[in-house]
Amino acid sequence: MGKVYYVSKNMGLGMLILAVTALAIIIALSIAYDKERAKNQGKPGDEASEGTTMPTPSTTPFTPKEPWDRYRLPDSIIPIAYNVTLWPRLEPNTDGLYVFTGQSAVVFKCVKETDLIIIHARKLNFTTFLGHHVKLSGLGDATVPAIQKTWLVEKTEYLVIQLSSRLTMGAPYLLHSEFLGELADDLEGFYRSEYTEDGVKKVVATSQMQATYARKTFPCFDEPAMKAVFNVTIIHKPGTVALSNGKENEPVDITLEGQTLKQTSFEPTEIMSTYLLAFVVCDFTYIGSEPGADVLIRIWARRKAIEEGQGDYALNKTGPILSFFENYYNSSYPLSKSDQIALPDFSAGAMENWGLITYRETALLYNPEVSSNGDKEWVATVIAHELAHMWFGNLVTTRWWNDLWLNEGFATYVSYLGADFAEPKWNMKDLIVLNEIIGVMGVDALASSHPLSSKEEDIQRPEQISQLFDSITYSKGAAVLRMLSEFITETVFSQGLHTYLEEFKYQNIVYQDLWRHLEMAVKKAGIVLPHPLEDIMNRWILQMGFPVVTINTQTGEITQKHFLLDPDSVVDRPSEFNYEWFVPVTYIKTGGTEQQFWLDKKQDTNKDMALGTNDWLVANINMKGFYRVNYDSKNWENLINKLNSQPKDIPVINRAQIIDDAFNLARAKMVDVTLALSTTKFLDKEVEYMPWQTTRSNLDYFFLMFDRSEVYGPMQAYIKKQVAPLFKHFADITANWTNIPEKHTDQYNQINAISLACSTGVEGCRELTTKWFKEWMTNPADNKINVNLKTTVYCNAIAAGGVDEWDFAWSMYKNATIASEADKLMYALSCTKQPWLLNRYLEYCLDPDKIRKQDATATINYIAGNAVGQPLAWDFIRSQWNHLFNDYGGGSMSFGRLIYGVTERFSTEFDYKQLLQFKEDNADQLGSAATSLEQALERTKANINWVNLNKKLVLDWFSSETSAV
Template sequence: MSQDRDVLPEDVKPINYAISLTDLSPGEPWTYQGTVNIDVEIKKATKSIVLNAFALKLHSAEVASDSGKHSSSVKASNISYDEKNQRATLTFDQELPQSPKAVLSISFEGIMNNNMAGFYRSKYKPTVEPAKGVAKDNEHHYMFSTQFESSDARRAFPCFDEPNLKATFDFEIEIPEDLVALSNMQERETRKSKAGHKIVSFDRTPIMSTYLLAWAFGDFEYIEDFTRRKYNGKSLPVRVYTTRGLKHQGQLALDSAHQIVDYFSEIFQIDYPLPKVDLLAVHEFSHGAMENWGLITYRTTAVLFDEYASDQKYRNRVVYVVAHELAHQWFGNLVTMDWWSELWLNEGFATWVGWYAVDHLHPDWNVWGQFVTDSMQMAFQLDSLRTSHPIEVPVRNALEVDQIFDHISYLKGSSVIRMLASHLGVKTFLQGVADYLKAHKYSNATTNDLWSALSKASGQDVTSFMDPWIRKIGFPVVTVAEEPGQLSVKQSRFLTAGEVKPEEDQTVWWIPLGLKTGPYATDAKREPLTAKEDTYRDVDTSFYKVNVDQTGFYRTNLPPQRLIELSKVLDKLSVQDKIGLVGDAAALAVAGEGTSPAVLSFLEGFVTEKNYLVWSEVLSSLGKIRSIFSADEEVSAGLRKYTLKLVTAATDKIGWDFGPSDDYLTGQLRALLISTAGLVGHESVVAEAQKRFKAFLDGDAKAIHPSLRAAVFKTAIKNGGDDAYKAVRKEFQTTSSIDGKEITLQALGSVQTHELATDYLKFAFGGNVAVQDLHSVGASLANNSKVRDAVWEYIKAEWPAIREKLGANMVVLERFLRMSLQKFASAEVEKDIEQFFSNKDNTGYDRGLAVVSDTIKGNARYRERDLERTREWLNAHGYTK
């Protein structure tokens, strides 16, 4: 057994699973009966077999082996459970001989739970007349699907549930005859079983990890297209499945999916390896989507889109999530990480190449600008905490892994891949990736295997310069000092809290400088920074920009005067450059290496900006400043006035109406500016929002453009009090729009009193809001400084009920706590949170609590340091009079 991993004994290895599920109860107790026949190799003689099982009853087990001279069958004399480690031990009275192939047969009972993990049920309300065989209760109908990553296949059937214990799978399931069953492979046959039921069996899968196995059944229908490329002489069927009545909303995902399968087959130089691609919309889903091989499952808002009724921002989300999950069909499924510590290999790469594919399909969306303002800034935020972790983080037990499905694995991982691809050249980088996939297909690989392939393709020592980025915690800030004709640069660890201790600043990162200089902003090629300090000579310092297009994963600390100079020549900068400058300036202020007044002065230069992504970063950075100082009424009012002045001209110019020639980014800018202006009291915007809101409530469905619902609902609630709150809450309950529930939940957080905030929380936790969406409730209230305290008070008062409701799926509970609590800027609140959880079992969300604590401490220090100087600046510039 490996010393640094708590893994199953190595004496038995699976080869193939044949799983059969029958007698599925369509209501309480939601049980099913199962048998699994596992072809195993017994590597050494043993009297026991240990495998994974959780929330299962194992009825019996036996091993049949053929040792050559004679066949034998031995029944397990005892079956014992280790609940904590989710294992079962099968003990036999006689020794099982070493055998290249024995058959382990287990009969068992499982539960189709409602925890969004394992084999589970999802409730929904049908939009059309459903089939008769659909399971239902008084209020809801149900569909059934699986979610096995990271370690929940063991909830559905007994198995060897570790990523490098790959096997093939045969699967069959008994379901009502008018329903549809799906799995990773195509249907092999259907045969009649008991009255009104059929058994559907599927072709054998390729060799793969247990977490990628999937099945689903329900009242499904589909739309279909085919790849344009030929695979073994045929185009592959690509389908989007939904519950009946929703399939037309899968068109955007379908149009994207078949193109992306062909594109990845081309750039990875390996044909998509399965005979079909199915995408399934699942009504209750803890994550965004799951890359099960050949049967990819999605949260509804990540795969469905209504051309006429959806907010346009979901168009971007759907195309990206489809691309991300399809990337996994090669990177993760065909080649799988060796162990969970290398999760980032799957997620970091799929995130980068997912955006790369979106850029290929929609070059007008400027996805790399979006990546810098969303993905990179979020990665910076988490990685600048002392409680961060390396990209490749040691995982001893598979049960720990859920907490590292976070912004470090996904977003920092993808950011450093983007940095590396930019340095090597994307063509060279993708050749290395293709070589890696070919070398390790149908098996497992490590980070070093990827670096070796990239080193060979590029002729550079990728391992040596990427290792600190992967195995060390944190990232650097590059501080620049100017002299005529030269730049001195120094790298040091960046922490939001500032005050970096010498022992925290030992890493020397390899940093590609990406320098543009001179009147035409030309590329001034310079070697990467590979020491703590260096000087670059012969630089035209009349104009320069470090970290061009923000491809390097580091902050840049420029001399204050240089920031002011750059704000006067914004036209020389790319969208990514502008976003990077704003994000860096704001982060440096939080850390005490810059100041809030410097940021506010810099942001005034963006008053004529036209790009949505730049505005998004400007208003996000300004929102952070406003949130930190929100408890001081004078400063808060001054910052509101400042924001109003900043956005007024752009808001007035862009107007309310969507023209036929408006592109995607223009529409998003309109929604952002109207929302911001409405919430800071722009009189004509507030009046227009209230007018449209009233018309909407009076029955004019077209009074509010789908992309402006969030802006109008938030403005109406902020200004309309109890009546507007109740009207939007009713809209939440009655909306038929696929994104309507998410939009109304976010808007309801704009309430202005503790009473309404508490009412909203009671409503949400009273069974009206799906468990998967409760974090949106906490986040929307936490973002509203006026009622932030109400969330923490509610958590304290109702903790046992919250723990019980969310605790069946720790991903959901951790996300709710983190998003509800991390916006505070008070040392007292941080102490209160620490004290409250000090005597509780915080297993499964302890990392989230550490992030909350560290974030609040940094916020509190920032508030204490910058409050008075911000007040002085606002006074001096006439914002507090």
């Protein structure tokens, strides 16, 4: 951090007084904590209860010489309560640095005799007491050992305190520290966010503690199982408000270092993990629930955003979604308030801090005059996701990060239930298939995928934890829990959740605890499963990937095998289950109703699946199961004929599934690519969103592979032929684009119609979008473009235009006061076909005054998605990797997405060699991008093989289908 700054004597004395006055509260909380812990211990011999109430040490892959060399805390000490005081400075000091000062007093108990105290601390400068970083005192009759030595360990992020003798087992102690940290703009720990309002630069002090950033704010036992009660006090300037997890008390005036300041203390938190802490100091305002409500709900944001009503939608939906989850879990909301705050700079979409949820502005704010249908859906689902965590993750918490999937996969799944309750006309329970399941199947079909649940010892370092925040954890986690809920029924699923939450509230769990409670609910309901629930589900979470189920409708034979996009790839991750799953196969036949068959071996026979010559069968109804389906050639023929003649006889989700399965089976060389292409021929008669969106997603791969080859022309001609009727359909039902379609998914499909029509040259489309954009350029204050169509209109107009259109869009982006509008423009700016403009845009990504750090990764990926921009983006990240990695947080979850996005088009040996060289050149600083780089290498190999095998077949098919056009 450069020059070291120390806490002044007055500040130190002031904070010490605060610590002493809070000591009585901490001791009382210590007693309450012990009572709560004892109450929740479970019966003797109950291994699940005993195993989830205490943090346990784990061995690391190497053999460290000393305890402080390990990345996991020893199990000799447990925290009881903290008293934390922080004073963030919202103006730079004389050296231009923003800093915060603070003190922490933590009460802990010794549970195993030890002469070492090891506590997390990172990038903090400590005030010394008699030459040591901390002071130690006792709270009982136990003797307090003298401190011999203290030191910081950078590698494992520890503050180590060596004592002269052992602590007394069972005794409570108090560890006091004073420190200074940088209030940096790195989006980690306690950090600063800057924005401009009415021409005035403003600074917000805010936080992001997940996964391992609390230690960057104050010394703490920074592991999820080390739960404690937190007493928080924040010192701040008059005119600002301080927020934290607990409800704030009335601020008091204090004087420190000659300044008149406000001091806000907060009600003690519930027993919780460090990663759920949150602190904010800002001059925001809020709208809230009616006085007297059971739970105080407040939506905080920039004053202008609140005044413009951008928080109204979130406030209107938070109460109903909270009530939904109270009913779903059959458990009352555990807190007295729910603050939700929209931040100008935030690395994730949102964070479920208990009682103070933090969001990107686009995930909480909605303006119906400017924001689209998709923006509204995003707000509803993100709010539901975070509120689901208030119970599942916060009240009951996984013991270690290896089971992160249980928190995030669960919240992702039930967010669709909560959003469906809040917006019952949107059909959200179906949209999970498109938004989560189909996409993650592409990732999980790689040999470099990983299981949902890892061994504790395999997840040790902070960067290993960061790598878990990926689509497998969120989307596959949601998919397998949805599958489980389907085959045991949603009612039984929620009943199991209720008893699980009741037994383990304020505690930590492992995934087996959930299986046990769901098994109890299954038995109570009288549901008969072919195997114990744990045996069924372990096959889905402890081995990566998923099966392809192949049904022979001539014989009724049904088989399964591990599905890989590249069948030649080598799977070097062993599986105790030998890549065999217990699969709930649902299916319908010609004129029949849904049936289910459990495939619990590699091969079986179900005579009911044997069909007559002209009959058809479709399996995995509504894609309830996480698997793909292949058929014998006769059934494929009959299904395609049915789609071409009477598509509505097949459920809409399955129309999308047939397309998606066929294209992915073709990539895996299990069916011909021409069969996959044939599943799209019915689309000239299809107006539903899901089949169209699935087709577009799959044809995107064809564009990536062929948009620089001779295949491109015939492919464009075919898509033009198919989409022209859809374009006309929406022109008709919207009275020539003057009305908005009523149905939620129709609003989405209207975007597909215009986007595909413009990109393939359907008559009238490009002229339409260009005209709308020109009208806006003529009168910037009056943007009449339909809010749902803005992204595609902006993109197409900028692609067709030149520097004038680009510069206009850039000026509107910089002046946008609504985050969702800024996001649309940020994407559209990447659509230009001018290389020099794209290079200029890439350079802007290195300037946080032009592109916020939180948006840099997305912007680079947008540019890489443009055929002209992809090589420019690849050159850019290679030349700037050191800067990006060190200044933009190489350990953050977004770096994996950066590698994934920039290499999507790679399909030649030259591309592959460049990737290998990049890996070699940056071996020591890949961070969270390491896994994505391995996936990119595997995917590039698969792309090379696929293009070599299919290019001529694809060219001939598209040419034959368009020869008469």
